[in-house]
Amino acid sequence: MNSNQSWVVVADEPAVTGLVTTARELAPQVVAVVVGSREAADAAARAADRVVWLGEPGQVPVEAYAAAVADVVAAAAPAAVVGATSPAARALLGAVAARLGAPVLSNVQQVEAAADGAVVTHAVLGGLVEHRTGVAGVPVLAVDAGAVPADGPAVTVEEAPATPFAGVTVTQVRPRERTGGDLGSARTVVAIGRGLRAEADLAIVTALTEALGGELACSRPLAEGVDWVSKDRYIGISGQRVSPDLYLAIGISGQLQHMVGVRGAGTVVAINSDKDAPVFAQCDYGIVGDLYDVVPALTAALGGGA
Ligand SMILES: Cc1cc2nc3c(=O)[nH]c(=O)nc-3n(C[C@H](O)[C@H](O)[C@H](O)COP(=O)(O)OP(=O)(O)OC[C@H]3O[C@@H](n4cnc5c(N)ncnc54)[C@H](O)[C@@H]3O)c2cc1C
Structure with missing residues (x-):
């Protein structure tokens, strides 16, 4: 060896x-x-x-x-x-x-x-x-x-050109449909979870995402349960892995299956109304509060509009 x-x-x-x-x-x-x-x-x-x-x-x-x-x-x-x-x-x-x-x-x-x-x-x-x-x-x-x-x-x-196995060819390539920009290379990712009460309320999260110049992501239930966010946007063991400089987990409890997708993130910030949510043990900064108050306030502080 x-x-x-x-x-x-x-x-x-x-x-x-x-x-x-x-x-x-x-x-x-x-x-x-x-x-x-x-x-x-x-x-x-x-x-x-x-x-x-x-x-x-x-x-x-x-x-x-x-x-x-x-x-x-x-x-x-x-x-x-x-x-x-x-x-x-x-x-x-x-x-x-x-x-x-x-x-x-x-x-x-x-x-x-x-x-x-x-x-x-x-x-x-x-x-x-x-x-x-x-x-x-x-x-x-x-x-x-x-x-x-x-x-x-x-x-x-x-x-060192190699010879592939003969007898198998690609007959068609269909790029997977993607929404928004590239999550994998995004430097800021704003992820929303089941703390969101209605699809229409996504607007307050997208406003913050835009104010930060980031990409929108979510936990699996928002993509595979209610389909509020497209499936190529959910983070975790069975979704996307991301490694941005900043990851905002909003209304996300912090289950292992989600958090393994952000192991490569630089700084993780969590916003959750439950002070005992597991995400607070896995973030760098935590804000205990209602996302319906905190997210618009952050957006306004950044000069964006909700
Ligand atoms: C085999 C397997 C694979 C899985 N793969 C994935 C995966 O890849 N990605 C993934 O995300 N999940 C995955 N899951 C699901 C995972 O276990 C969790 O169920 C899921 O991540 C929970 O999503 P959530 O945090 O959005 O929802 P919840 O766990 O329901 O958490 C919602 C959070 O929102 C908070 N909240 C509620 N209201 C407010 C408010 N007004 N303001 C602020 N906070 C609020 C609550 O306190 C709570 O902490 C997988 C599960 C299995 C079994």
């Missing part, structure tokens, strides 16, 4: 800093193997110590490169392998793990190096429980890393 190296498997994710940081916990040198666009390879080059670009899949799904990725990573005999939790990244990690005869742990929150492998904290049962698991040998980890783009100096991208 090359205990100096962790490998990061990148399947077109533009934001790899969190993955590289996790990989660096387990070995000092981090090598990224990228299947995806040149932009993805260039982004990896601003975070990792070495980047191997296997090529752009084009009309072939990323998953068709699974064997090629497994070959490259297994040949390097790394100390650990890390990737994102996206479906394509998980397929690549699965192939790597099979080739290495190693287990895969998913929804990983934290890692620590151990004498013979790693100790991994990962969410199970839909985020209801966090396990700490000791992994002997090579850990292969699908990590909830948040979407922080890399901005360091770039290393050279090594081009």
Whole structure:
């Protein structure tokens, strides 16, 4: 085993800093193997110590490169392998793990190096429980890393075109419908929860969001229960992960399934009328109060109109 190296498997994710940081916990040198666009390879080059670009899949799904990725990573005999939790990244990690005869742990929150492998904290049962698991040998980890783009100096991208599995082609690509701007890269996110009493009252939250120049988000019940906010806007274990500088949780109780989606946030501010709401144990600043009073007051203080 090359205990100096962790490998990061990148399947077109533009934001790899969190993955590289996790990989660096387990070995000092981090090598990224990228299947995806040149932009993805260039982004990896601003975070990792070495980047191997296997090529752009084009009309072939990323998953068709699974064997090629497994070959490259297994040949390097790394100390650990890390990737994102996206479906394509998980397929690549699965192939790597099979080739290495190693287990895969998913929804990983934290890692620590151990004498013979790693100790991994990962969410199970839909985020209801966090396990700490000791992994002997090579850990292969699908990590909830948040979407922080890399901005360091770039290393050279090594081009090593690989041959994908033949016989599988992409016949159609339909971009998922999105509302508003990009949540993943937003620096300010204002999220509303079941503390909101009526859909029409969303106006007071959007006014604050606009005054802050942020993006609107929500807890799952507002997107999947009452459909007041579109489904691509809910935050949490089964929704979006965000890593803004500022996250406002308004009328949100702070259940684990929601809060794992904001682990990468810089400052978390909660507004809740219940002083015992669990969110207050997980925020940097808390305002105990009725959102119908607090939100318009904040908007007015920022010079916006409710
Ligand atoms: C497998 C699984 C996966 C899940 N995945 C997700 C996920 O990805 N994302 C997610 O969000 N949830 C998820 N959930 C649901 C999660 O467990 C919670 O039920 C949900 O997050 C609660 O949403 P909430 O905080 O908006 O509502 P509630 O828990 O009902 O909290 C509402 C809060 O609003 C406060 N409030 C009420 N009135 C006011 C007022 N006037 N002013 C201020 N505060 C007020 C209340 O005190 C309360 O704290 C999942 C659940 C399961 C089982």
